[in-house]
Amino acid sequence: MTNDVECFSIPNKGIDLNIANEIYNVGIKSLLDLYAHYDVKSTFYFTGIMAETVPEAVELVKSHGHEIGCHSHSHSESKYLDTLSYEEQKNELKKAKKVIESISGNICSFRAPSLRMNEDTVRILEQCGFTSDSSMCSQRFDGPFIFGSRRELKTKWLFAHRKPYFLSYESLSKKGNSKILEIPISASLFSYSGNTMRRSPFLFKLLQKQLFYESKKIEKPSVFVFHPHECLDYKNKTNLTKENRNISKYYMRDMIKYQLKSKNLGVKSLELLDNVLKCAAEYGFEFVSASDYEKEYKNKGVGD
Numbered sequence: 001m002t003n004d005v006e007c008f009s010i011p012n013k014g015i016d017l018n019i020a021n022e023i024y025n026v027g028i029k030s031l032l033d034l035y036a037h038y039d040v041k042s043t044f045y046f047t048g049i050m051a052e053t054v055p056e057a058v059e060l061v062k063s064h065g066h067e068i069g070c071h072s073h074s075h076s077e078s079k080y081l082d083t084l085s086y087e088e089q090k091n092e093l094k095k096a097k098k099v100i101e102s103i104s105g106n107i108c109s110f111r112a113p114s115l116r117m118n119e120d121t122v123r124i125l126e127q128c129g130f131t132s133d134s135s136m137c138s139q140r141f142d143g144p145f146i147f148g149s150r151r152e153l154k155t156k157w158l159f160a161h162r163k164p165y166f167l168s169y170e171s172l173s174k175k176g177n178s179k180i181l182e183i184p185i186s187a188s189l190f191s192y193s194g195n196t197m198r199r200s201p202f203l204f205k206l207l208q209k210q211l212f213y214e215s216k217k218i219e220k221p222s223v224f225v226f227h228p229h230e231c232l233d234y235k236n237k238t239n240l241t242k243e244n245r246n247i248s249k250y251y252m253r254d255m256i257k258y259q260l261k262s263k264n265l266g267v268k269s270l271e272l273l274d275n276v277l278k279c280a281a282e283y284g285f286e287f288v289s290a291s292d293y294e295k296e297y298k299n300k301g302v303g304d
């Protein structure tokens with residue numbers, strides 16, 4: 001189980017620092033209860049800004065025995081790593097690591113905001129002292145309703161390894177000699193995530209069945225992504241007013257996207273997640289954090 005902790009507001013379709021406390025009090029606390037029930041050890045990737053705004057969230061997650069990871073400093077579109085220069089990326093990562101570590105102590109696991117990074121990121125992660133990344137989403141295919149990721153990166157995902165591998169400096173989807181262990185998010189056309197789970201619980205069940213089967217067969221971890229902000233109930237908080245329900249095709253596209261993204265939020269998302277954990281526990285999975293998996297991988301040579 002992995003959790004990306006950023007101040008993202010689904011109705012506002014962007015970062016909103018005003019909901020940081022709600023994400024902590026409603027989202028993170030509910031998740032910690034649920035994880036305790038199923039004896040889950042997971043990784044919470046915090047943005048530096050989120051850690052700075054609600055440091056008590058980092059402390060509480062850590063006190064529950066989960067791993068604290070890094071989700072870069074800012075999650076704003078203007079700071080997506082693949083759009084930044086080498087030096088700018090380095091600044092973001094250094095800033096985030098410093099802020100988070102001042103609260104949690106040493107951290108070593110990373111995931112890029114919106115899963116967007118490039119080959120420069122690999123060297124920067126090494127320089128900043130990270131040892132694992134979980135930003136690749138092998139064989140996820142972004143359909144017409146998912147925007148915002150560069151075509152170049154999407155294509156790379158289609159050819160990326162499904163099992164964990166050491167990243168190369170030349171291509172993110174190739175095995176290489178870097179010290180960064182890539183632990184890809186599970187996917188098969190659709191990502192194994194809260195977003196897929198909420199948008200289509202039926203499709204998600206089929207996906208999960210396939211991924212669990214594959215995990216057993218080739219000893220590969222199933223990596224699930226959830227966001228504490230999915231536990232928030234945004235009813236009546238939408239900013240889709242009549243005015244912007246314009247017939248123009250962009251708004252139509254926006255509306256469809258919004259309707260899909262806002263399905264099964266709040267308590268409903270926790271019920272669905274409860275089912276995922278129950279099912280995984282019945283299947284015999286052990287829930288480990290990214291750093292625990294990394295240790296096991298290096299000790300036993302779990303990979304091929």
Ligand SMILES: [Zn+2]
Nearest residue numbers: 004006113114
């Ligand atoms: Zn994120």
